[in-house]
Amino acid sequence: MQPVNNLISFCLEGPGSVFRNLDRDDKKLLEENHHISHFRRGDILLREGDRPSELMCLATGKVKIIKKGIGGRGQILSLVPPQGLIGYRALFSETTYCASAIAIEESVACSFRKETVLDLTYRNPDLALRMMRVFAEEMRFINHRTVSLTQKHIRGRLAESLLFLRDIYGYMPDGKTLNVYLPREDLASFSNMTTSNAIRTLSNLAAEEVIAIERKKIIILDAYRLEKISTLG
Structure with a gap:
């Protein structure tokens, strides 16, 4: 377990942090108005x-954003990497959370008081601009996924999801194995298909030696072909 100081420092000073350019006094204000929460796999963050x-x-771990659909069925909307912000849309729009955040694995989050974040954003143009970029990037992702999930065939959707997992969480040290374990039902939900279709498509990709499957791990053997499958849809 990392020391608390390292966790808060990662959220405030890390290369992907929206807070990294704040001056020392503003960062101290965030440090004085935060708390650390630990979550086990399956725990609800919000x-x-x-x-x-x-x-x-998110300081460490991996989190999925999931929304209830018809009949209570959950739909995974996105995944959150370390240094990713959670709950910012509801906070800035002053509405309720439109989806839940659930830990995929053991995770740790730094939480900052709403009033502190809003005050810093109101009086800090650089922070406001960085927040706007977060919103803009999310909208770009939503637009792209909407088209992909409604127009691509099953193979294309699943290939795109695997590439997204690679891009957000990277590889393990071998440079091929995805550095995340997503249950098949979650991978299916993220790809907008049934679990049986996800399992069948993974098996087909493995038979074609595009990927390999070792228990819970997915290994990308041929990234070029996987990208081509995703692009062609």
Whole structure:
């Protein structure tokens, strides 16, 4: 377990942090108005329908954003990497959370008081611009995924999801194995297909030696072909 100082420092000073360019006094204000929360796999970080009182920054671990659909079936909308912000849309729009955040694995989050974050954003143009970029990037991703999930065939959707996992979480030290374990039902939800279709498509890709499957691990053997499958849809 990392020391608390390292966790808060990662959220405030890391290369992907929206807070990294704040001056020392503003960062101290965030340090004085935060708390650290630990989550086990399957724990809920925030729940759809609740009202935000803080802004979360994921310090370690992996988190899925999931929304309830018809009949209570969950749809995974996105995945959060370390230094990713959680709950910012509801916080800035002053509405309830439109989706839940659930830990995929053991995770730690730094939570900053809503009032502190809003005050810093109001009086700090650089932070406001960085927040706007977060919103813009999310909208770009949503637009892209909407087209992909409605127009691509099953193979293309699953290939794109595997590439997204690679891009957000990277590889293990071998340079081929995805550095994340996503249950087949979650991979299916993220790719907008049934679990049986996801399992069948993974098996087909493995038979074609595009990927390999070792228990829970997915190994990308031919990234070029996987990207081509994703592009062609």
